[in-house]
Amino acid sequence: MICEIRGLARLAVAGACLLALVGCQTNPEKQVLQTSESQVQLRSMQTRAFDTDKKDVVLRSVISTLQDLGFVLDGADAVLGSVSGTKFGRSGMTYYQIKATVTVRPRGTSQMLVRMSAQHNIQAIEDPEPYQDFFAALEKSLFLTAHNVD
Numbered sequence: 001m002i003c004e005i006r007g008l009a010r011l012a013v014a015g016a017c018l019l020a021l022v023g024c025q026t027n028p029e030k031q032v033l034q035t036s037e038s039q040v041q042l043r044s045m046q047t048r049a050f051d052t053d054k055k056d057v058v059l060r061s062v063i064s065t066l067q068d069l070g071f072v073l074d075g076a077d078a079v080l081g082s083v084s085g086t087k088f089g090r091s092g093m094t095y096y097q098i099k100a101t102v103t104v105r106p107r108g109t110s111q112m113l114v115r116m117s118a119q120h121n122i123q124a125i126e127d128p129e130p131y132q133d134f135f136a137a138l139e140k141s142l143f144l145t146a147h148n149v150d
Contacts, residue, residue: 038126045128047115048135049107050142055081058112061141062102068137071100081105097121100134114138 050058055078062083063076071085081104089096100118107113116134118125125131 042124042126043115045126045131046117047113048138049111049113050139051110052112052142052146053106053110055104055106055112057145058104058114058142059083061138061145062104062114065134065138065141066100066102068141069134071098074099098125098130 052058059076059078059081063073066073066083066085069087070089071087074084074086076083082101083104084099084101087098087100089098098118098120100116102114102116104112104114114135116131118130
């Protein structure tokens with residue numbers, strides 16, 4: 001008798017779990033499409049093309065731009081074309097951490113594609129403003145470098 005009750009209880013719990021899982025997934029196709037749309041929007045905020053074929057110059061400008069914006073460099077790899085950094089700060093009584101990774105890669109023969117991805121604490125930053133600020137500063141740095149202004 002007790003074994004039958006335990007068996008029924010296990011079956012009820014398994015059924016409830018299965019029902020909960022099925023209930024959460026109302027329209028998987030719609031969820032996948034929404035995710036890919038938001039990813040495309042995020043990627044468009046994170047990426048800019050620059051008219052230069054000098055990867056090393058762009059990487060140096062990325063490094064100086066991150067440092068100018070208050071990031072401490074965690075690592076850089078010229079071969080992979082990546083730079084990562086962390087910025088620590090405080091807003092009121094709350095401390096925060098922003099991690100950024102910037103990649104530079106050729107696009108065709110006359111452009112470099114720069115992509116920055118950033119996280120606030122452990123959450124991906126989806127607000128366009130930090131990306132716009134970074135790319136505006138990077139564009140100025142590349143302009144000054146191209147015109148030999150120190």
